[in-house]
Amino acid sequence: xxxxxxxxxxxxxxxxxxxxxxxxxxxxxxxxxxxxxxxxxxxxxxxxxxxxxxxxxxxxxxxxxxxxxxxxxxxxxxxxxxxxxxxxxxxxxxxxxxxxxxxxxxxxxxxxxxxxxxxxxxxxxxxxxxxxxxxxxxxxxxxxxxxxxxxxxxxxxxxxxxxxxxxxxxxxxxxxxxxxxxxxxxxxxxxxxxxxxxxxxxxxxxxxxxxxxxxxxxxxxxxxxxxxxxxxxxxxxxxxxxxxxxxxxxxxxxxxxxxxxx
Numbered sequence: 458x459x460x461x462x463x464x465x466x467x468x469x470x471x472x473x474x475x476x477x478x479x480x481x482x483x484x485x486x487x488x489x490x491x492x493x494x495x496x497x498x499x500x501x502x503x504x505x506x507x508x509x510x511x512x513x514x515x516x517x518x519x520x521x522x523x524x525x526x527x528x529x530x531x532x533x534x535x536x537x538x539x540x541x542x543x544x545x546x547x548x549x550x551x552x553x554x555x556x557x558x559x560x561x562x563x564x565x566x567x568x569x570x571x572x573x574x575x576x577x578x579x580x581x582x583x584x585x586x587x588x589x590x591x592x593x594x595x596x597x598x599x600x601x602x603x604x605x606x607x608x609x610x611x612x613x614x615x616x617x618x619x620x621x622x623x624x625x626x627x628x629x630x631x632x633x634x635x636x637x638x639x640x641x642x643x644x645x646x647x648x649x650x651x652x653x654x655x656x657x658x659x660x661x662x663x664x665x666x667x668x669x670x671x672x673x674x675x676x677x678x679x680x681x682x683x684x685x686x687x688x689x690x691x692x693x694x695x696x697x698x699x700x701x702x703x704x705x706x707x708x709x710x711x712x713x714x715x716x717x718x719x
Contacts, residue, residue: 575609593621593623
């Protein structure tokens with residue numbers, strides 16, 4: 458399978474889904490957001506694939522959302538609404554993926570990338586890997602899945618403590634909270650651990666694992682139905698604020714933001 462933003466390869470019954478735009482820090486721009494759901498559908502339909510390892514190239518796993526989409530959405534309501542629909546479709550593609558998914562996270566993971574990582578069935582990281590959802594620092598609601606996935610694994614109080622302050626977690630802290638399932642010493646060991654997990658689960662009768670995954674997906678689906686659409690529309694509302702534009706400008710200019718609450 459050939460794609461613009463990712464590489465997909467298979468070895469036996471295990472597929473690797475690799476983000477492959479290190480020059481963009483594997484940011485979730487329109488191209489990636491709209492290509493990934495189709496990739497997941499293709500992997501779900503491939504009866505040879507029994508487990509998927511999600512990896513990335515470059516120094517960091519993903520920079521999360523592309524800040525330029527904030528400005529584009531602020532400038533044009535139809536662009537903003539299209540982005541909401543695209544994001545909802547992407548999150549549900551991960552949340553309803555029917556086969557075991559193992560995320561191998563190195564470097565740093567931000568925003569939407571972290572929200573999607575936490576939909577995986579196993580998350581492997583190093584103790585010093587950084588996982589964060591800094592939406593609030595960009596003047597935005599953490600609405601693209603963070604309010605769904607963080608409370609499910611870390612509990613509501615811990616999720617509020619991190620999402621409202623927009624503070625990062627180390628891999629060790631995420632492991633202690635239950636957001637990361639396995640720790641490895643370095644990025645290479647992260648990859649090895651993730652593939653070892655994938656080959657082990659791929660060796661189990663696939664109907665049993667996939668139907669168990671479908672049942673477990675209903676737990677995630679219940680939270681998704683309760684929270685996701687509200688989160689996305691509140692994020693869209695916050696994107697229309699002057700503070701969101703100021704956050705982008707301050708980020709680009711590497712200065713402190715000046716907030717008006719408008």
